Amino acid sequence: MATLSVTQRRSTNGVNRRQTATLRSLGLRRIGHTVQAPDTPQVRGMVHAVRHLVEVQEKGK
Secondary structure (H helix, E strand, O other): OOEEEEEEOOOOOOOOHHHHHHHHHHHHOOOEEEEEEOOOOHHHHHHHHHOOEEEEEOOOO
């Protein structure tokens, strides 16, 4: 299964609580923090919700 490398690139200052909660659910805690997440529709939806705060790279199998 493919994975996504998600890196937080922008601050959560000024964003709403729901977006902050989404970042926490992805496991991101601070700017520059990177997590590996499975490439599922649920994770893609979370990344889409905070796409202006993160950078995503697809990793193969």
